Amino acid sequence: MWAEFRERVLLEDDAILVLDKPVGVSVMGERHESDLVRMAADAGEQLFPVHRIDKVTSGVILFAKDLAAHGGLTRQFNKRTVEKAYLAVTAPGDLPPSGRVELPLSVGRKNRVRIAAPRESIVLTDGTWSVPASAVFDTVPTYPSTTTFTVRDQTPQRALLEAYPHTGRRHQIRVHLAWIGHPIVGDPLFEKSPAGRTFLHSWRLSFDHNGARVTVEAPMPDEFAQATSG
Known part of the structure; x- marks a missing residue:
C-alpha cells in the first residue's frame, strides 16, 4: 500500500518528503489501513508530519525524515x-x-470548531467579514483567525477559490467559508451525507529548506475545474 502512495511524491531529499495526499486518507492517528505514518512505518520508513491536513482534504503534505529536520520545519509553521x-x-x-x-x-460541543461570536454579528465591510470586539465570546478560549481568498472562476451555483490561511487553526478555511454563507461543496462538517468528495485541496506550500525558499505544488484535481464548468 505505501508503495502506491510513494508514487505521489512531489519532492524528496535526505531530510524531507512531500506527498500529494489523496482524499480519504489520514496523515496519522487513524486506523491502520488509512494512516500514512503507520503505513510508512510498516514499510520500514519513519516519517514525522510537519503539519496536518484533514482526511477529507487532498494535496500537499510535508514530512520530515528525522527529528532534527522536523524541529526546524515546525518552527517555521509556528x-x-x-x-x-x-x-x-x-x-x-x-x-x-x-x-x-x-x-x-x-x-464548542463535541469538539466542533465554530466562530467565536453569534452568526448574526458577522458583518461585511469593504470585502472583509468580521465581528465587533464586543460580540466575541468571553466565556471560552478564542483564537484570532484570518483567511483571504481570490475567485478563479464561478457560476451562479459554484465558485472555485484560491484560499490563503494566514493563521493555521484547525478546520479554519472550512469554518470561515461556511459561516460567511459559502460552505465548501461536500464538506461533512456542514453537509449531511455528501454524495462526493470534499472540494478542498492543499495546492501549494512554500517554506525554507537548505538555505533556499522551496515551493511545492500539487496539481488541481480535474473535478475542481469541472465543478464550475457548467
Whole structure:
C-alpha cells in the first residue's frame, strides 16, 4: 500500500518528503489501513508530519525524515513564515473577486470548531467579514483567525477559490467559508451525507529548506475545474 502512495511524491531529499495526499486518507492517528505514518512505518520508513491536513482534504503534505529536520520545519509553521494556498469549491457562486475573513474561532460541543461570536454579528465591510470586539465570546478560549481568498472562476451555483490561511487553526478555511454563507461543496462538517468528495485541496506550500525558499505544488484535481464548468 505505501508503495502506491510513494508514487505521489512531489519532492524528496535526505531530510524531507512531500506527498500529494489523496482524499480519504489520514496523515496519522487513524486506523491502520488509512494512516500514512503507520503505513510508512510498516514499510520500514519513519516519517514525522510537519503539519496536518484533514482526511477529507487532498494535496500537499510535508514530512520530515528525522527529528532534527522536523524541529526546524515546525518552527517555521509556528512563526507563520510558511505560505499555504488551498483550492476550494464553494456554493453558491456569488462571491466578490477577492475577500478577507477576520473571524475568531472557538471549540464548542463535541469538539466542533465554530466562530467565536453569534452568526448574526458577522458583518461585511469593504470585502472583509468580521465581528465587533464586543460580540466575541468571553466565556471560552478564542483564537484570532484570518483567511483571504481570490475567485478563479464561478457560476451562479459554484465558485472555485484560491484560499490563503494566514493563521493555521484547525478546520479554519472550512469554518470561515461556511459561516460567511459559502460552505465548501461536500464538506461533512456542514453537509449531511455528501454524495462526493470534499472540494478542498492543499495546492501549494512554500517554506525554507537548505538555505533556499522551496515551493511545492500539487496539481488541481480535474473535478475542481469541472465543478464550475457548467
